[in-house]
Amino acid sequence: MFVCGQCILSTAAFIFVFCFRYNGSLPNGDRGRRKSRFALCKRTKANGVKPSTVHVACTPQAAKAISNKDQHSISYTLSRAQTVVVEYTHDANTDMFQIGRSTDQSNSDTQSVQSTISRFACRIICERNPPYTARIYAAGFDSSKNIFLGVSFKLFSFDGWTNYKWGPCEHPRNGFVEDSKPGVWREISVCGNVFSLRETRSAQQRGKMVDSETNELLDGSLIDLCGATLLWRTAEGLSHTPTVKHLEALRQEINAARPQCPVGFNTLAFPSMKRKEVVDEKQPWVYLNCGHVHGYHNWGNKEERDGKDRECPMCRSRGPYVPLWLGCEAGFYVDAGPPTHAFSPCGHVCSEKTVAYWSQIPLPHGTHTFHAACPFCAQQLMGEQGYIRLIFQGPVD
Template sequence: TIVPSQETHGCNGSLPSGERGRRKSRFALCRRNKANGVKPSTVHTSCTPQAAKAISNKEQHSISYTLSRAHTVVVEYTHDSNTDMFQIGRSTENPIDFVVTDTVPSGQSLTDAQTIQSTISRFACRIICQRNPPYSARIYAAGFDSSKNIFLGEKAAKWRMHDGHMDGLTTNGVLVMHPRQGFAQDSRPGVWREISVCGNVFTLRETRSAQQRGKMVDSECNQLVDGSLIDLCGATLLWRTAEGLAHTPTVKHLEALRQEFNAGRPQCPVGFNTLAFPSMRRKDVLDEKQPWAYLRCGHVHGYHSWGGRRAPEVEAECQDRECPMCRAQGPYVPLWLGCEPAFYVDAEGPTHAFVPCGHVCSEKTTAYWSQISLPHGTHAFHAACPFCIHPLRGDTGFVRLIFQSPLD
């Protein structure tokens, strides 16, 4: 049985470097053949031989909380036959099930040199899923390394809870946002929270890596729901449940919408040439029938170069241009269909475009994502296109497209 899956932002359905191994644009979490979940058991409050043994034993999961050079609290974790554990991070070591890398606005992965300065933790987080219905999934900050240990050093934010157990936060933190009213056409963004190593929920710190934790939110929990966003400080993941995906448009449905649009033979109002969205396999290759739009007003044209303008591949980077239909000045860009079905909140046609990237999808999908402030860097937030992660511009961040029907 396929249980919740997650989607990465920024690549419009596929990674620029290709899908391979544990580095993909989407992952499906399935019930493992053998349970590998763990749960906390013995707590060692001093540096006893048993604590040292738990840390050195590569068959024993443990979390170490270093309070000072002379004092470390070690929590042993024992096998849980009722859960499966999946780990996410930048590391390519075996304990990481899903390898994620930083996403930049262009949709291109960082170079090797840039990856060295990545803000994504090598062992960023872990998700614990129930092996039996209702397959609930809970997220925890930090993942176990190759020695099955999690170490929180002296400088990491950590504290002792009322029940005597320890808890803490990772350097750049794991943030989660649950949508209100589910992930559907009536969805509204929720509030960003930080998840601790033990899965408790907190308000955000002043900055991403501040020593002082936020306030604990007792009324909320770390259980993921359909449409939950997980931010790892450099990459944002979208969590979809199997039930939610069953009501989401498929790639075939998006292709049918593309063909239906093209069958209407929309025309350029100036050149009268027929426009058509290219196939999804050629989603990044400019076509001669490619629709272009003035994003200030939404008028759709074919590509044209007034006064000896530059080639189309350069044009998208040019300054704002004046629409010949209404004289509104704004970005003039090629339009691309949003190819990742999991980002859609409904199954309606491509009528609106994000500004200024030109990715096209349904009205309610653009409205939903334009309301979400995604974490950016270590302390900023901004709305962005989910298909390419480009920051949105304008009053709303999207525009209704105005197509010219054929005159014949």
């Protein structure tokens, strides 16, 4: 997944787009366009576009607009004999960013990772001047600056979408803060109109237009692109979010308290945030049904039971036994509280209010279902709440 266009730092407010499941960085590092987050900043030169002339019939002017590589256009095919073409003209007051699968040639010897989203999934138009409003639209212009919608799309006043250009978006109520509540998923069309969701992604019947809402992106808005989920954060919103340095300080504070394993009495320690997914010998482990934190041990791992179903030595409750990992992507936190809770069943640790928030967010899954997931790894949450309070034992000396 990539955000098209070079990002130039400036005095203007900037926006970060965070990708779910990467927990702060990709396994092989953030390189080139393959990153776990992207900064959208004011460009040195505006490249935004806005609707201009509409050709209702298949005319020579319409054909010229389609073939003109310097002219942005959207073509709606009504039938074999008729096409509606909407020409777009340059807008000096906005910048455009496009999101989709990268089509660049790579010199890497590694095989390209397959993406579930369209090459041209959506486009975001940002104002270059205060208040720097950003709006999202389904579908993106291709390398020839065209968007083609075939006969399979639905046309509503020169608006539409296809099965592969589905742009649902959710805005949190009260913003992305401690007391935020889940919003409602909407579908954004090619022209930026807002609709209620269809029954399934492939349904031919569109949802109802929601006149009271707009396609403006707000701090904490979620964007789903056929399985790839993005979190939109503004510069102002991130100013109230803990930094990576703050999370590192919290990690060191926990380790300085010298939590111990109640079985082996060995001191536990969260590994460096740079060593994600590498189990350390001092790694804390947790029983997800009760929250008691231990070091790794073989207690309760009887042959007749599944290796993931263990018995806690402290309270005898049985359930999954997993290593704990700190949530390293600060952009997913709703507050700067201590890491006292863990998502279930993945074991990613963050603040209480952060786990409570994400456990209430229904994320699109498949063509018509939703479920809550851990933002750090995108794994579906399990259990009554989807998270557990951690119970550490302090040093006995």
